[in-house]
Amino acid sequence: MATSFHLPIIDSSDDDPAALDPRRRLPQWLKRDVPKGNASNFTAGLMDELGLETVCDNCKCPNRMECYSQKTATFMILGAVCTRACSFCAVSRGRPEELELDEPERVAEAAARLGLKHVVITSVTRDDLPDGGAEHFYQCVQAVRARTGAAVEVLTPDFIKNKAALDRVIDAAPDVFNHNTETVPRLYRKVRGPQSDYTxxxxxxxRVKERNPQIKTKSGLMLGLGETHEELFDTLADLLEAGCDFLTLGQYLQPATERLLPVVRYLPPEEFAELGQTAERMGFSKVASGPFVRSSYHAREMSEE
Known part of the structure; x- marks a missing residue:
């Protein structure tokens, strides 16, 4: 475990009862206006037309309308059913569908029609596949590059510690390789399930950095699950030691089902800002920190020099 990094952090929980009692109504800073215009309908319609899944829809992302209105989305490949049962995620779990071999071309088609310059591809976890879906990731990255020339960011599952599978995705040379940490070690298995492994x-x-130092690595954590600041800073130090370039910090929001973990605390925007500044001082190249920040939120801006 890395050495703790201690700096004063703004903590308004004493002044804001909602920060400590998530059963109350959402605090004001977590309320958003719905974007106007038809661009959101265009994006949603295109996904339907091409038979594509997005993490925006399947994970009930609070930024969905904003991103769709800007004609962008995070593609979710390998189906819409996950083989894991993480206690924070709204994605359906159970027996997955068969792979759709033309999915890489459909993802590339959507990216081209949306005019994307930075394409983010993620997936459900597919423990039923020998390579966890690594070859499918590879084919999607290649198809998007061939059709659009866009930068590509992958947000991958853990591939069940299968180094050969991981290497196949690295061989696709995505511009950004994202794998989320999600939470601190003490809460890891509670949040991510028994198959998860912090180390x-x-x-x-x-390994991504060792095999291809040109790839930018990225990871993200959800806050408000009961982690302490000391645990968070220890985790950030571990990520830096692993060569992680980019960091995202966002508020965990419980999806509308009691089977998933409740929010322990809502962090105010001022605290997220201070945490982000601390992370930058620790050494991350780019940090996005805020209540609505998610792994792929404004991903293009983060990857730009």
Whole structure:
């Protein structure tokens, strides 16, 4: 475990009861206006037309309308059913569908029609596949590049510690390789399930850098699950030691189902800002920190020099 990094952090929980009692109505800073215009309908319609899944829809992302209105989305490949049962995620779990071999071309088609310059591709976890879906990731990256020339960011599952599978995705040379840490070690299995392994998360990110130093690595954490600031800073130090370049910090919001973890605390925007500044001082190249920040939120801006 890395050495703790201690700096004063703004904590308004004493002044804001909602920060400590998530059963109350959402605090004001977590309320958003719905974007106007038809661009959101265009994006949603295109996904339907091409039979594509997005993490925006399947994970009930609070930024969905904003991103769709800007004609962007995060593609979710390998189906809409996950083989894991993480206690924070709204994606359906169960027996997955068969792979759709033409999906890479459909993702590339959507990216081209949306005019994307930075394409983010993620997936459900497919423990039923020998390579966890690594070859499918490879084909999607290649198809998008061939059709659009866009930068490509992948947000991958852990591939069950399968180094050969991980290497196949690295061989696709995505511009950004994202694998989320999600939470601190103490809460890891509670949040991510019994198959998860904090040390492998770090090893995965480290292996990407070792095999291709040109790839930017990225990871993100959800806050408000009961982590302490000391635990958070220890985790950030571990990520830096693993060569992680980019960091995202966002508020965990419980999807509308009681089977998933409740929010322990809502962090105010001022605290997120201070945490982000601390992370930058620790050494991350780029940090996005805020209540609505998610792994792929404004991903193009983060990847730009």
């Amino acid at each position: 492998w998360t770090l090893a995965l990110l480290r």
